[in-house]
Amino acid sequence: MKHKRIDCRASRLILMLVFLAGTYAAHGQQNLPAVLEQAVQNYPSLKARLADVRSAGQDVKTSTSDYIPRLSVQHQYTYSTNNSVAGSFYPNGGTVISPSGGIRAENIYDGTFGSFTSALLEWNIVNFGKVSAAVGSARTALAASQAAYENELFQHRVQVADAYLLLLIGEKLEDIQRANRDRADNFRQVVSAGVQAGLRPGVDSALAEAEYSKANLLLLESRRNEQARQLRLLELTGIVGDSIGIDSMRFYTALPHPADTAAGTWQQHPSLRLQALRWETTQARSKAIARSFLPSISLVGAAWARGSGVSNTDELYRTDFSSGTRYQVYNYLVGISTRWTLSDYAQVRHRAKSERYRAERDHEVYNEHSLRVQRQAKEAEMQYAVARAQARTAPVQLEAARQAYQQASARYASGLTDLPTLLQSMVVLNRAEADVAIAYSNAWRSLLMVAAAQGNLPVFLNAINP
Secondary structure (H helix, E strand, O other): OHHHHHHHHHHHHHHHHHHHHHHHHHHHEEOHHHHHHHHHHHOHHHHHHHHHHHHHHHHHHHHHHHHOOEEEEEEEEEEEOOOEOOOOOOOOOOOOOOOOOOEOOOOOOOOEEEEEEEEEEEEEEEOOOHHHHHHHHHHHHHHHHHHHHHHHHHHHHHHHHHHHHHHHHHHHHHHHHHHHHHHHHHHHHHHHHHHHOOOOOHHHHHHHHHHHHHHHHHHHHHHHHHHHHHHHHHHHHOOOOOOOEEOOOOOOOOOOOHHHHHHOOHHHOHHHHHHHHHHHHHHHHHHHHHHOOOOEEEEEEEEEEEEEOEOOOOOOEOOOHHHHHOEEEEEEEEEEEEEOOHHHHHHHHHHHHHHHHHHHHHHHHHHHHHHHHHHHHHHHHHHHHHHHHHHHHHHHHHHHHHHHHHHHHHHHHOOOOOHHHHHHHHHHHHHHHHHHHHHHHHHHHHHHHHHHHHOOOHHHHHHHOO
């Protein structure tokens, strides 16, 4: 009775471990939407593009800030002499210090303290569209940056989906080659037993051993391809690791419907929209450059106060700090100012022309890209139709190969055929099994290429989740 109880408990424990292992394996496998989401969240290139979008958004805010009045304040303490002469001077680009001071027969080289505080408000109330053109250019650049991110996101999701399908076919081919190796191993054992019993010639044992070795080589090659595809998918998802478990979903149980290809059109392609926005960005930049030559009319206001160690009544010198920094005079200014650098006309005109030529270039690049996208859409639909036809035909080939192998195996067991004929049927069966898996994978990959050419990934994603 004790042994029965122990056996019962052991059986329950084994069943529980099997159930937990199956549950863990199921959770360890990720379907395509989950892998795509990981790629969007983790891949560095997408994060870099998103940072470009945020940077362009800040550029819009920067250009919009030109509408805000500019307020400048300054305060200074100085220690200097107070000698001057009558006459004007040229500031020479702001490199000449103001020579204001007392006019007297002799220079006084005793320094005195001074202070100067000022506030200047300048508001461009009329700019003839310069600011609005600059803001429009920045907003168009933001839209182009967003389109570049969306195109990068779309292209990367297509790459991840294709890598997912390639990994699936890699795993499937590894399973097929493993089954072929096991089949060759069983056959080798049967043949060896027949040779040892004297029922088969010795050459059959050598041929069976050679076929087993070949099957092993095919398995190792398929395993190498599968592991390389594992690493490729891990790279595209931004995951650090050695392997990733993926779900086969319905990729080997069903074919996509032909009507799925009608869900998108090439005019919606993200890369085409990106080229159009690049063209618009260049046009907007050309407009902003042309308007930068126009004048500005500003409302200005200022207030300032001066302190000096030299008295403003009798030019008495006081060298202490408190006397020099105490304000003696106060002033204010209110007015309207305009500024127009006419000599910039030639330079601005050439820059605007240069941008117009770039806009013409971008327009032609858009036209070229449009032709390419149209061609890719038509070619993808053609290849998809062919891939579906091949996928429907491949199972017929597999069934015929299985029947040929079974017949050849039975005839060999009865001594009615030789070993090379049986080995050839094994090769044909192995190739037919691989052809079915590849044909189904190609059908789904072709649908993915249709979605990629139309710029509409839901064409593919909706097909895998009916």
